[in-house]
Amino acid sequence: VSLFGVFVALLLLHLLHSTFSSQNRPEPPGPRPLPVFGNLFQVDLKRLDQSLFNLSKKYGPVFQVYFGPKKVVVLAGYRTVKEALVNQADEFGDRDICPLFYDLNQEYGILFSNGDSWKEMRRFALSALRDFGMGRKMSEEIIIEECGYLIKEFEQFEGEAFDNTQAINYATSNVISALMFGKRFEYKDPVFQTMVERDNETIHLMGTASLVIYNMIPWMGPFLKNWTDLMKNMENNKADIRKIIADLKQTLDPETCRCFIDAFLIRKNQLEDLEMKSSHYRDENLLYSVINLFAAGTDTTATTLKWSLLYMVRFPQIQDRVQEELSRVVGSRQVRIEDRKNLPYTDAVIHEIQRLANIVPMALPHATSKDITLQGHLIKEGTTVFPLLTSVLYDESEWESPHSFNPSHFLDDEGKFIRRDAFMPFSAGRRACLGESLAKMELFLFFASLLQHFQFTPPPEVSEDELDLKPVVGLTLAPKPQKLCAVCRL
Numbered sequence: 001v002s003l004f005g006v007f008v009a010l011l012l013l014h015l016l017h018s019t020f021s022s023q024n025r026p027e028p029p030g031p032r033p034l035p036v037f038g039n040l041f042q043v044d045l046k047r048l049d050q051s052l053f054n055l056s057k058k059y060g061p062v063f064q065v066y067f068g069p070k071k072v073v074v075l076a077g078y079r080t081v082k083e084a085l086v087n088q089a090d091e092f093g094d095r096d097i098c099p100l101f102y103d104l105n106q107e108y109g110i111l112f113s114n115g116d117s118w119k120e121m122r123r124f125a126l127s128a129l130r131d132f133g134m135g136r137k138m139s140e141e142i143i144i145e146e147c148g149y150l151i152k153e154f155e156q157f158e159g160e161a162f163d164n165t166q167a168i169n170y171a172t173s174n175v176i177s178a179l180m181f182g183k184r185f186e187y188k189d190p191v192f193q194t195m196v197e198r199d200n201e202t203i204h205l206m207g208t209a210s211l212v213i214y215n216m217i218p219w220m221g222p223f224l225k226n227w228t229d230l231m232k233n234m235e236n237n238k239a240d241i242r243k244i245i246a247d248l249k250q251t252l253d254p255e256t257c258r259c260f261i262d263a264f265l266i267r268k269n270q271l272e273d274l275e276m277k278s279s280h281y282r283d284e285n286l287l288y289s290v291i292n293l294f295a296a297g298t299d300t301t302a303t304t305l306k307w308s309l310l311y312m313v314r315f316p317q318i319q320d321r322v323q324e325e326l327s328r329v330v331g332s333r334q335v336r337i338e339d340r341k342n343l344p345y346t347d348a349v350i351h352e353i354q355r356l357a358n359i360v361p362m363a364l365p366h367a368t369s370k371d372i373t374l375q376g377h378l379i380k381e382g383t384t385v386f387p388l389l390t391s392v393l394y395d396e397s398e399w400e401s402p403h404s405f406n407p408s409h410f411l412d413d414e415g416k417f418i419r420r421d422a423f424m425p426f427s428a429g430r431r432a433c434l435g436e437s438l439a440k441m442e443l444f445l446f447f448a449s450l451l452q453h454f455q456f457t458p459p460p461e462v463s464e465d466e467l468d469l470k471p472v473v474g475l476t477l478a479p480k481p482q483k484l485c486a487v488c489r490l
């Protein structure tokens with residue numbers, strides 16, 4: 001009897017414990033999902049970040065939505081995103097490898113990989129980029145040289161209205177090319193033009209609604225034009241990069257490292273000499289890391305620069321103040337990174353551009369690496385998580401006027417530049433943008449150099465209020481291509 005009694009008591013205890021623990025740690029709230037479709041009809045796939053932001057006002061900072069059968073936990077607001085990505089960095093630091101990400105990179109490279117391979121590739125990329133420049137003079141020199149080419153390109157229009165999209169794409173692609181391949185390309189080079197256009201199309205295709213559907217029903221892939229186009233793009237991209245790698249391999253000299261690819265090949269050879277067979281330095285990781293750095297590093301920076309010129313045209317008084325500061329502090333000589341500390345207004349304007357433009361509104365999807373409790377809610381291991389950067393950059397409890405262009409967000413009463421913790425366009429934590437330092441350098445040097453040289457205005461027949469500031473929505477939020485005038489100041 002006593003043994004039976006102990007057994008019953010244990011069973012009761014277990015039942016009580018599980019009832020209480022699941023009551024204490026309920027799953028996050030969220031709109032009731034429909035069978036098969038989940039919450040697809042309650043969100044606007046064309047502006048998903050906005051509609052999730054609206055849902056967070058009803059369901060709170062941690063809530064869940066279903067995209068078909070797939071559950072996603074959304075994190076909203078600065079406090080919550082920081083609590084998860086920074087304070088519980090390991091638990092929220094995996095990438096969610098959805099079918100599309102798997103098709104693109106087969107879990108190699110940096111963007112769409114996890115585990116030891118990701119850790120090693122990310123660490124290598126950070127140190128390799130730092131050695132060629134992020135921390136050193138060299139990337140500053142690369143960017144400054146490219147500023148010169150971009151300015152020449154703009155000058156050709158002699159103040160007439162033109163669409164700056166291509167030229168800016170070429171300029172930022174050339175900075176990554178110089179770091180990855182050790183060389184820049186002429187803007188007129190057809191091979192380069194195709195590579196850059198393919199890259200932009202890839203980013204655009206990845207953000208289309210039909211690929212959200214593909215992730216829910218992967219067997220539909222071959223019937224979806226956007227998916228087949230994307231796969232074709234990826235194959236062509238791989239062929240181009242493989243050729244560049246093969247050319248660099250032929251002339252590789254272990255004593256002179258010219259670029260990222262060289263650094264990888266040298267490390268690979270060293271490990272092979274040591275007969276380290278299980279190394280992550282494999283051809284696939286090189287190929288996909290280069291593709292990732294190109295894709296992640298060009299469109300993002302170019303898109304931010306395009307927003308920056310559009311905002312300056314839309315807010316001419318702010319453009320005037322930036323130019324006044326540049327003239328006073330730098331004059332007509334080449335602006336350099338070390339000038340930034342003496343240009344607080346220009347710095348604040350660049351930060352405000354990044355905040356308001358919010359170009360990567362949902363970061364990239366994360367996944368939980370174990371069962372975890374956040375603000376009392378249980379999130380199971382392997383759950384997809386969206387850190388909603390829109391809700392951080394527009395958080396009403398963090399920003400005085402979240403929806404207007406206001407450089408004072410980054411200035412104190414004396415006009416000195418101030419850092420703001422809720423400034424998170426590069427996300428945060430373990431998966432935070434790997435190119436943040438490089439991107440910041442590029443944004444500062446390109447923006448300041450362009451504003452030193454040109455007054456940006458709308459085309460003669462268009463007023464500032466008529467400029468279209470609504471974004472084109474893809475994986476990033478980009479400005480609509482539109483013509484602006486660049487009138488020489490110097």
Ligand code: HEM
Binds near residue numbers: 111301304363428
């Ligand atoms: C990831 C933003 C420029 C390389 C990301 C993420 C964001 C972001 C939001 C996702 C972070 C997450 O999942 O939580 C930006 C912005 C840029 C920029 C706004 C420019 C204004 C660059 C540049 C490079 C780069 C120049 C390369 C040199 C990467 C890589 C990742 C990443 C490799 C993936 C990191 C990982 O998964 O571990 N970026 N980025 N980005 N970015 Fe950037």
